[in-house]
Amino acid sequence: MTSSGLTFGIYPLGVAGTPTGLAVGPEDNNDLIQQRLQELRGGNKTVHPRTYVIFYGRESESRMLAAADRYFHAGLLGDLTLGCLQDPDIDMDGWREFIRKILRQYGPHLASLQITNEPNLTFMDGAKPYVQQALVEGVVAAKSEVRQLQLDVKIGFGSVPTSPVTIPRFWEGLAQLGGERLLDAIDFVGHNFYVDVFEEPMDVSDVPASVERTLRSFRETDLPLCGIPASIPIRVTENGWPTGMNPFIQKERTYEQQCQVLETVIRTVYRLRNELNITHYELFGLRDADSSKDDLFHQFGIVRDDYSPKPAFQVYQRLIQELGN
Secondary structure: OOOOOEEEEEOOOOOEEEOOEEEOOOOOOHHHHHHHHHHHHOOOOOEEEEEEEEEOOHHHHHHHHHHHHHHHHOOOOOEEEEEEOOOOOOOHHHHHHHHHHHHHHHHHHOOEEEEOOOOOEOOHHHHOOOHHHHHHHHHHHHHHHHHHHOOOOEEEEOOOOOOOOEOOOHHHHHHHHHHHHHHHHOOEEEEEOOOOOOOOOOOHHHHHHHHHHHHHHHHHHHHHHOOOOOOOOEEEEEEOOOOEEEOOOOEEEOHHHHHHHHHHHHHHHHHHHHHHOEEEEEEOOOEOOOOOOOOHHHOOOOEOOOOOEOHHHHHHHHHHHHHEO
């Protein structure tokens, strides 16, 4: 379980999810995205783009494949996440076939495929009663296709920290439903968490303990409930700290604080990487959705919506060079 460093990634696009919809702004500029990604890589480090496609049913398939095709042509296929939000129930055959089509068409260009993003959250994927079945069947179908096509694509699924807004007994239910089939098919489990973003503000000195509690609870409490052993890596698949106004407490979040929190979080993940078998850290995200809107959901980026860097861009660049693979 030793690692020379972390494999880094980043969400490269502008649209961001919020509890009430989407934060949007100026259109993405693929040339500037690639320029900033190359600056982060510095010529010899890995930085995977992390992108998302949502399955809404067979009638949406051509639209969703077109989205994946746009990512491909923009050079943004690296770590791809597939979610499912079909109503009122899922077309399971259509879901499995959609996953197979993604792998047949884009598998050689993928580093990993994550099935579901936040399935244990009571909204987003987890709002759907079929989410656990879709997770298991999707992961198993993806792994079967990868093996058949002899692709070098890692297969996993996502999660968030257990809390009052997560599905009760999610991990026990997943173990019962997935069993050995699921364990045989997963290469990693992704974990999305945000420190000092949605809760009461904390001093930066308290951030390491918060990160460690989150990751240790995931590895030592949640995953064993599903029978997932320590040999299966954890990936930090979403983490970030936005600038702008915190609308819950009306307090400004500064560029300097963003630098301090991100560096502290990343160094804590790096310190724990061998003990807890953490292989990846993926930042949310590269650019603000809309820098003119002074709220945290529009300002998660380490560059502004015109791609001009915030100070945190240089911090992330430096940490990738120091700690990355």
